[in-house]
Amino acid sequence: MGENWFSKSNETIIPGNPDRIKAKWDPLQYLNLAQYLKVFNEYPRGFNPRVHGPYCPWRHYGKRDLHFGDVKLAEIPAWIARRDKTSMGIYQGGIRTFWKFYRAYLDNKKPNLIWYTQIFVVASLINFVFFAMPDRKQYKWAKYH
């Protein structure tokens, strides 16, 4: 039964399987960068579809921890120590941040251009703080403030 082309255990027929594509002229033989991207193409560790349902990339599926707004000032070092600071954890946090932003401003029935404005403002601030301010220091009106 596993020999059917549609069987889940028959990996030979899955489209895009590099083992199946044997042509020498196919760049997949010598330029297969997807093998390095498989690292990023995995579910988080605490995800179980039987409990959590379909995968939502904006959710954290690990152990439930305090929101940054609820943590007290004295507990901040302990809170930071509890976070997953591996490269994979940081990567997944970044993915979650992006998807939260997407869901907040783009994944709705009445979108507007606030997402664009926010990106514009952040980019402007970065430019101002790191590039324009050092330039402007030459044009200061006073030496001591």
Next chain:
Amino acid sequence: MLTKVAHPFIVNRASPLSLTIRPWSISSILFQGASSKFKTDLSSVNWRTEFNGKRLWPHDQWPERDLVNFPPYKLREAPNPVRWYCVPESWFKFFYEKTGVTGPYMFFYGLLVYGFSKEYIVLWYDFTEYLILAAAVITVVKKLGPTVGDTFRGWHQDEVGRYNSVVSNSKAMAGKMLHAYEESLERAKSISLLAEARKDIINMGLEAAYRERMKQMYEAVKRRLDYQVALQNARKDFERTNMINWITDQVKKSITPKQEQDTLQTCLNQLRQIASQSR
């Protein structure tokens, strides 16, 4: 972004490719001990969508599904609320308990004033341009923003409606066709009514003719009977008149002159008596 692809499936029996070296992912090599514990093996899940004719939902298949903490996905109606077109409201809510309503406002205006006073924001000759640009942008966005948004959303809704209207139109057409079929069925019934009406008319005509002929028969019989009655009456009448005339003639003939004198004398005597009595 990147969507998940399943782990390489673990075949539990000898497969034609089991002799080759299966390429595991790098994460499996790095987290070899951990991933075998936490990895979810989805190949053993039986994906039933129907059972006994009823549609199965995930909460029917997986009783351990946590719908309270992980509710199903719902498309949001509106984006997060925002102040000054770039600062989210959640920041204002977060600082409300600690600083009150004017907290974030004071923070941002204070940053501005700090920048001016410490000359992090240098007031050079292009500052006027930036000021006027800000005012112009704010005015334009406030005046034209909602209109432009509604226009774009209208165009988008038209495109979405082109897909959704297919189903609505087919439903409407189906309803209209059903109405037409029902109407034709009623018309079919009304045809039988017409036939019945025609039958009734014919029956009424037949009844009228029957009654007409009954009347004719009655009149004919009555005529014959009246004739017989009139005949008998005429016979009787003739006999009576003949007898009366014969009897009176005979009596008149038999009256002698002596009898006539006698009767006259008796009548006169009676009259004298009455005259003497009545006085």
